[in-house]
Amino acid sequence: MLQEALREINRGSAEIIDNERIEKLLKAYFEEGKTYTVKAGFDPTAPDLHLGHTVLLQKLATFQKYGGRVQFLIGDFTASIGDPTGKNITRKILSKEDIKKNISSYTTQAFKILDESKTDIVYNNDWLAPLGSIGMLELASNLTVARMLERDDFSKRYAAQTPIALSEFMYPLLQGYDSVHLKSDIELGGTDQKFNLLMGRQLQKAYDVKKQQAVLMMPILEGLDGIQKMSKSLNNYIGVTDEPNDMFGKVLSISDELMWRFYELLSTKSLEEIAKIKSAVEDGSLHPKKVKEDLAIEITCRFHNEELANNAKVEFDKIHAKSQIPTEIDEFSCDSEIWIAQALVDCNIEPSTSQARRDIKQGAVKIDQEKISDIQLQLSAGEYILQVGKRKFAKLKVN
């Protein structure tokens, strides 16, 4: 039982620091029913969770299964100083209401995975704000500049001559102090967080908390391209609030190679099961497309439901395998005869008439499933299904 739990906790993890402590905590749970705390921090600036975030959430849920109480930390204080990523972007300070709104959408998304009854939502503004400037300076005395510059992303940015704000140096300290205040037993984070996570251990020691948190790091999930990390700004993400059809399609679009990574980090199938599937694909008895479809359905199911997931599959086949039009299309109407390029822009499937012209020339535009080539075409009264490429559709009614 204990071994099984430990194996499940280890699954997919990139690195664990102080594994013995985790074993001890679990043993105490299995033998005496003792619970412990698992901390993970979230930034309230990005309200849309994607699958990259859920890797961590799923790991937290695993701990909840085995006696862990999750400290779901909202970094509302740290967000207000956060890390300004390069360039001259002045960071906008989030208003209280914005943060609140973000958080509530955040948590409703997170509780699709986490057990709400075993989760404490905490805000670091509650203890960081009262810290004051003296407390802040005291905190800062725990770290030298040299050590800070050792940190990979700082040294890289320094070398690349991108600016680093002084306040960014405070970020790991504050995050570490959160662990001091919360007396966390374990902290979870991505591998990119290593420095900050270790800071928690160091500060817990410095502030004499009597324990040092164990650290479990999850790998960063690759995005749809399979190379860069999944992130919203790179637009290679699958959002947990994505429409079922999109979600299904996006999963199906990943490479066969990446699919196994997704299985390991996102599927709830056991490792044995996955190994079995993998060997079946290798010996040719199972088609990779089928395996990917199953994954797409599992994931779509998790964030929507079975019916919607199955519909998404049917819909996908309809559009791509049989190249038919989707069941639901956005409808638009206009009052008089309209030029085709303008119509495409008005229906939001082309960004400009210039782009529309180019696409028409390339044979990418279809009306009622028929390719068109006349740039000057006028649409007279009637109903049309407009299509650009394989994925952009609109229905237009001309009166």
Place this chain on the structure above:
RNA sequence: GGUGGGAUAGUCAAGUGGCCAACGACGGCAGACUGUAAAUCUGCUCCCUAUGGGUUCAGAGGUUCGACUCCUCUUCCCACCA
């Protein structure tokens, strides 16, 4: 505070008076192909009813028939020195 270097399209990055709507790379879009929105190959990639017109190279002025390119000031970034 001083000295020097820099700011070019979504990103990186060429371009040192007309050949510049601006090389190239990445990204993005499309076409062909495919089990796929993958991979690969090909084309496109500022806007405008367009063999033409308009607006761009941090910002404001100036020199010039003509400026991304030269001059002045401003803003921001980087390095070295203090």
